[in-house]
Amino acid sequence: MGALSHIRVLDLSRVLAGPWCAQNLADLGADVIKVERPNVGDDTRHWGPPFAQNPQGEDTAEAAYFISINRNKRSITVDISTPEGQDIIRKLAAESDVVIENYKVGQLKKYGLDYDSLTLLKPDLIYCSVTGFGQTGPYAQRPGYDFIIQGLGGFMSVTGEADDLPGGGPQKAGVAIVDLFTGMYASSAILAAVIHRDRTGLGQYIDMALLDTQIAVMANISSNYLCTGTAPRRWGNAHPNIVPYQTFPTSDGWMIIAVGNDSQFRQFVKAGGQEQLADDARFADNPSRVAHRSILVPLLTEMTKTKTKNDWIATLEKVNVPCGPINDLEEVFANEQVVSRQVQLQVPHPTAGTMKLVASPMKLSATPVEVRMPPPTLGQHTDEVLRDRLGLSAEAISTLRQKHAI
Template sequence: MTNSRALQGVRVLDLTRVLAGPFCGQILGDLGADVTKIERPGAGDDGRMYGFSALKDSEGNPTRESAFYLTANRNKKSLTCNLSKPEGQELIRKLVAEYDVLIENYKVGNLARYGLDYESLKAINPRLIYCSITGYGQTGPMAPKPGYDGLFQATGGMMAVTGIPAGQPGAGPLKAGPSLVDVFTGHNAALAILGALNQRHSTGLGQYIDVALLDCSVAMVSHIMQDYLVSGNPPPRLGNGGNGGGPADLINCSDGIIYITAGTDEHWRLLTELMERPDLFSDPRFDTNPKRGTNRNELVAIINQWSMAWKGADLLEALDKIGLPAARYNELPDVWEDVQVQHRKLKVTVPHPLAGEVTMLASPLAYMSGSPMDYTAPPTIGQHTDEILGSQLGMSEDEIAELKAKGII
């Protein structure tokens, strides 16, 4: 068995910024592709200024490496290039001739103005796989509009089924905390690129990929949206309730909260025995999954009245003994105290040119037996410009210095 990376030898030009596009590029980098991130000279990726926190350098001073940027740009190199200038456009064309994949998330038509659209670059490299990530797609009445995650959580249906149930205080839709549409879109774009790379083995040709946050936002409502398509009835918001069998919900203990999922009739029977309430199993309000869903508020109140006599750890142990799925509720600091999270090594610390080192979320792709995971820190702006132009395009130090003087790189 060799220890090569899954995408070793694949070169990717990442012309994206913020989250969905960079996340796509990061996945390809995690799999071993050689990813070159193209950034604006001086400014860089807009995502460098997003979020609440920024990495501090080795002397404790804040840097321009925001936590938001760090989450989607590991395993890449950064090359600065001013795409609005002819010289910058020509650099991209020269690189495209040597690359396999280009990812971009500019507004529809913007790169065509620079001669960097798919049709123009396909003429240079017919094997190029060109992936455009936009809010609304390349066609249709809303195609020119910009798009961000929250818009599509609202538009695509996620907020319609997320939030506090009707009839309860504060009832109404809620946005999910993380930018889930962005992340889901990044994953889908990476999957499409992998499919195109595989097809290229037989055709010898690249292709154009049009990925939209709108499309992904509708698709990610998944089984709940499918329920609507089948029944014609919009499912209610369930708050913290599960979308399948139940009872499934947050349950209060004397010292905290846990989550239980009694997803089958057998799970429900086991729970009623633990509660010493076997009568509930045959209670006509709760004797089928649909009934337990319809009467979930009443049922969860009964369970909470019982669970408040337990400490969370004791109840989790008791539920584990009878084979009923349950988990403790974690605040963010608690996540990293979880023994399974620690065992799976879900955070990694790597060297960083400004901070000395940086701790990041690990890749969930780390456990591929034939493709060991390596990590490099997200690059600083233009960190690899000289290296890439010199080694890949054969430019001299004087040529690179002249481009810098002109503001091209």
């Protein structure tokens, strides 16, 4: 029994931020019903290749993108533009604890599926809206896209090599960090609202915006600006406040050095036969190393090129200097620590036979996370949910299908 096994979630969201939030809740045990468009489904069902393959090595209809964010959910197909479809959603919302949606601001009101309408049926409902810019402000009606928000919210201004270096210029993250962080914040907000409801009996509305989240997760970078009034610059793989804290070339590849104090710096240069650098007044402490970064880093680069990546890591780990390799995903999933932590899972699936998934990182001792269901096929649970949750007969379900409401 998961920690949230008593919670019912109606997931009206699509693509990434909302589904990521709903998957977090599902992993913690919540009963999540994912509502999708008939015959089409969530956009991410079609965001491939790659697609999962069946035992014969043939592509299925299950896109890897969709798979990554929709486990532990049941899928139903409902056309909310029809009166019958709207009635289904209202009835499901009336016996749910949480509704998650990421439609444009005001779009669900015309269907009678907005917060004000649904709380007439379920006064203690927790309703979470996820949009690009929030429900208020001059940008509220704009569509929100992760890539755009990474630029607009300042992330790309500090990501990528400096303009005066080869390959310099703004760079987006390799994954959709704004969507993912927004999903995580939404999960936390919903859990807080559940606790509040359990204490007071009151539901509430949650307004999540990608732009707000992007600025919030700039963390110390935003704080640097607010403290100084100076907009931070791009440092590539280096750190604006700590030196040496970046990638360095070795004789056969690259490694990461993350020196956090003066003792670690001494051990680092001593391991490279350059201990005199630690006695140089220009490099004696971190503020001095930051001030003389342009002199120190080339000296360290020549030093790190004298050994292989594995030799460096083995040596530095013995003297407690933080370091590590830069792995591709094949190396990641082969890593002994990753294998030991059982980060990769394999679950049965109706079309793929078996499906590989990434485990949730949440490890609870009393209510452990488990994969109860693989990512659903489109509409896999429509009849089941309408029968078991709403008490509809087979004839009534057939009529809804004939009207293209489901």
